[in-house]
Amino acid sequence: MTRIGIVGYGNVGKACEKLALYDENCEIIGIFTRRNPKQVRPLGSKVYSATDLPSFKGKIDVLILCVGSAFDLTDTALTLAKDFNTVDSFDTHSKMPRYAEKLQTVAEKNDRLCYFGIGWDPGLFSLCRALFSSVLPDCDVQTFWGKGVSQGHSEAIKRLDGVKFAKQYTIPKSEALKKAREGRGAPLSNRDKHLRECFVVAQDWADKARIEAQIKSIPDYFAEYDTIVHFIDEATYISEHSGFPHGGVVTAFGKADEWNCNMEFSLKLENNPFFTAAIMLAYAKANAKSYLKGERGAKSVIDIPVSLLADGEWIDKIKRFI
DSSP states (O other), rough: OOOEEEOOOOOHHHHHHHHHHHHEEEEEEEEEEESSSGGOOOOSOOEGGGGGGGGGGTTOSSEEEOTTTTTHHHHHHHHHHTTOOOOOOOOOOHHHHHHHHHHHHHHHTTEEEEEEESSSSSSSSHHHHHHHHHTTTTTTEEEEEEEOOOOOHHHHHHSTOOOOOHHHHEEHHHHHHHHHHHOOOOOOHHHHHHHEEEEEEEOOTOOOHHHHHHHTTTTTTTTTTTEEEOOHHHHEEEHHHHBEEEEEEEEEEETTTTEEEEEEEOOOOOOOHHHHHHHHHHHHHHHHHHHTTTOOEOOOOOSSOGEEEEEEOOHHHHHHHH
16 A cells, blocks of 8 residues: 655646545545645545645655646755655656756655656656667657647646636647658757647736737747747636647657668547546556665656556566566
């Protein structure tokens, strides 16, 4: 039984709770929020203030950090890693090396095991990029996201002053995907590969021109991409933009001797938060098992054996998967 704590109760936090309640190998010790705990309506778990976390040291095997990457996650993770094992879904690729180094320092110093970048990208897609590049070292590996809702990007918009609701859709450009599959993807930039389309409900008093300019200037998320911003009313938002679909593809083109080889892994998700939560929960259970075996430090998905995610004895896994 893995004792877990859930930090944050947005879409991913709610999904984590629901999946963990159905998992006979998990026990939810509590949900920890910066909001007033009395205003949170869980499915059955106890809710505590985030300030109560220090009193749970030694009572939780692993914390699942369900807070946004754009503003909160790194500081939260580095603080909590002093007292807890953690699993997070930090997703800003360009900042990952620096974050990994900081988390490694904190985890090693405090005898902790912290998994970072756990989701489908970074996460499962990271595994595919590493695998494809290792099998054919000279292959051209390209990643495309969408069409779908990016939770991190949507959250970044919602944090802007004057924004009531927001959804951001990442859309792959079809010509760029075609080039990548043909082995012509190396020169493609982020702007070449993707379009970002935003649907925003602004407060009545808000300056829409200012909001649009702020969105398009957010580094890492929008500044490097072609971005379209639509302002819509709340009724349209609720009727047309309430879902969380997403997906994407990692595609690789290379040669074995003179022979062309294409490798590809794709996802098509009806609900991004629930799939992300499922990945985080699987890695949380692996974290708890690995910690008992003596593993310490900060680990990404390429550092964590896939066999740790599966239940059963070694020979049982051989029978099931090999």
